Amino acid sequence: MARIITKDLAIKIRDKLVAQNITPKGAPHDVYGVFHNNLLVAQFGIRRGSQKDLGHDHVQKELNVSTGFAKQLAICTRSRDDYLRERHLLPLEEPANLPQE
Amino acid sequence: MLEDAKPKSTFGLSFSPEQPVPETLPRSYKAQLVHFGGRLEPYFNFNSPMTGQENRYMLQVGQNIVVQNINELFRNVSGTLPIPHEQEKRREQLWNAVAGRMEEGIQTLTREVAALKSEIQRLKGLRSYVVTLTSLAPLPIQMINQIPVTIEGDGEDFTASFVEGNISASGETEADAIANFKESLLSTYEVLEGLTPQQRGPLPTRQWEILQNVVRRAD
Numbered sequence: 001m002a003r004i005i006t007k008d009l010a011i012k013i014r015d016k017l018v019a020q021n022i023t024p025k026g027a028p029h030d031v032y033g034v035f036h037n038n039l040l041v042a043q044f045g046i047r048r049g050s051q052k053d054l055g056h057d058h059v060q061k062e063l064n065v066s067t068g069f070a071k072q073l074a075i076c077t078r079s080r081d082d083y084l085r086e087r088h089l090l091p092l093e094e095p096a097n098l099p100q101e
Numbered sequence: 102m103l104e105d106a107k108p109k110s111t112f113g114l115s116f117s118p119e120q121p122v123p124e125t126l127p128r129s130y131k132a133q134l135v136h137f138g139g140r141l142e143p144y145f146n147f148n149s150p151m152t153g154q155e156n157r158y159m160l161q162v163g164q165n166i167v168v169q170n171i172n173e174l175f176r177n178v179s180g181t182l183p184i185p186h187e188q189e190k191r192r193e194q195l196w197n198a199v200a201g202r203m204e205e206g207i208q209t210l211t212r213e214v215a216a217l218k219s220e221i222q223r224l225k226g227l228r229s230y231v232v233t234l235t236s237l238a239p240l241p242i243q244m245i246n247q248i249p250v251t252i253e254g255d256g257e258d259f260t261a262s263f264v265e266g267n268i269s270a271s272g273e274t275e276a277d278a279i280a281n282f283k284e285s286l287l288s289t290y291e292v293l294e295g296l297t298p299q300q301r302g303p304l305p306t307r308q309w310e311i312l313q314n315v316v317r318r319a320d
Contacts, residue, residue, distance in 0.1 A: 003258045024291040029281070031288045039302040043292055045270065045285050055258035058269035058285075064304055089302065 003055045004067050009074035010046050010056035013063075016073050017080050019044070034063075036089050226255045232279070237316065240287045246315045250282060266311045267304060290316060 005013075013019075019032035022043065029048055034041045044062035047054055060070035065086055072078040084090040234248045251262045252275050261282035262269040270285040272278030293301065293309040301309060 022292055024288055024295075027288045027291075028284050029288070031292060033292065036302065038300065040292075040296060040300060040305045041302040042267075042304055043289060045281075045288065047271065047281070055260075055271040055273070057258065058260045058262065058271045061260070061262050061264075061269035062267055064267055087304065 003053065003057065005056045005059050005070055005074070006052060007047060007049070007054040007056055008052040009071065010044075010059050012074040013059060013070060014044075014046065016076075016078075017063075017083060034083070036084055041084070041087060041089060223255065227253065228255070229253045234279075234283075237283055237286070240283060241319050242287055242290055242316045243319045244315060245317050248286075248315050250279065252278065254278070266308050266315070268308070286312075286316065 014032050017032075017034045019034050021030060022033040022040075023029075023031045029045045031043055031045050033043045042063050044059050046059075047056065057067070060067050063070060063083070065073075065083070069078060069083075069086060073083060081090055229251065231249050231251050234244065234250055237244055248263055249265075251264055253260050253262070254275065258271060258273065259275050259278040260269055260271050261275075261278040263282070263286065266286075266289075268282070268286055268289050270278055270281035272281045289308065290312055293305055293312065296305070298306070
C-alpha cells in the first residue's frame with residue numbers, strides 16, 4: 001500500500017486510544033486492545049521491528065475506521081471519544097444549547 | 102473633425118508633407134494610442150485596391166472607427182480620443198486585478214493537476230486481488246471453511262485482509278503480508294477465545310461469531 005499509517009503513527013494511535021497490551025503468549029507481534037466500560041471494543045496489531053516507517057496500513061481496517069480517520073487519530077485532531085462515537089459506543093455530541101426565550 | 106490643414110504635433114510626433122510618413126509607425130506612438138484606449142492598425146482594403154493605401158491606418162476608439170491617411174489621422178486624432186486619463190487608469194487597474202486573479206487561479210489549477218497526476222500514478226500502481234488460504238499450518242488452529250483474503254499493495258507494501266472478520270496484517274511482500282495475516286488471525290482468535298461474551302463489544306462479538314465458522318483449535 002501507499003504506507004499511510006507507519007509504525008510511528010500506529011504507536012500514536014495506540015496511545016491516543018489508551019489501548020492495552022493484550023498480546024497472547026508467543027505471538028510474533030504485539031496486540032493492543034481498546035477497552036470501553038470493561039468491554040473489548042477493538043484490537044489491532046503492531047509489528048515488531050525498529051523501523052519507524054514500517055507499514056501499518058492494516059490498523060485502520062482492524063479498528064474499522066477510514067484511513068483518513070486513523071490518520072487524524074494519529075496526528076491529534078481526533079480523540080479516543082471521537083473513535084468511540086465513530087463506533088457508536090458513545091452518544092453523538094449534543095448540539096450547543098440554544099438560548100431560551 | 103478638425104479642418105486645420107497644418108500638421109500637428111501629436112504625442113510628440115509631427116509629420117509634414119515635406120517629411121514622409123514612415124511605412125511602419127514608431128512603437129512609442131502605437132503604445133501611446135493603446136494607452137489612451139485606441140487601436141491603430143495599418144489598413145488595406147483588398148476589395149478595392151488603390152494606390153496610396155500603404156499610408157492608410159485604421160484607428161478604433163470605442164465604437165468609433167476612422168480610416169484615414171496617416172497625415173489626416175494625425176491631424177484629427179486628438180479630437181477622436183475621448184477617454185480621459187482617470188477612466189483609463191481605472192480600467193487598467195481593473196484589468197490588472199483581473200489578470201492577477203487569473204494568474205492565481207492558473208497556479209492553483211496547475212498545482213491541483215500535478216496532485217491529480219501523482220494520485221493517478223499511485224492508483225495505477227495499486228494491485229488488489231483475493232486469494233483463498235489453503236492451510237494455517239503450523240499454527241495451532243485449522244480452517245473449517247475457506248477464508249478469502251484480499252491482498253492490496255503497490256509493490257512496496259502489502260496488506261492482507263479478511264474483510265468480513267476485520268482481521269488484517271501488513272508486509273513488504275504478498276507472502277510476508279499473508280504470513281503476518283495468519284499470525285494475526287491466530288492472535289485475534291486467542292484473544293477473543295479468552296474473553297467471556299460479556300467482555301466482548303459489538304465488533305469483537307461479530308468477529309468471534311465469524312471466526313468460529315472458519316477456524317477451530319487443531320486437534
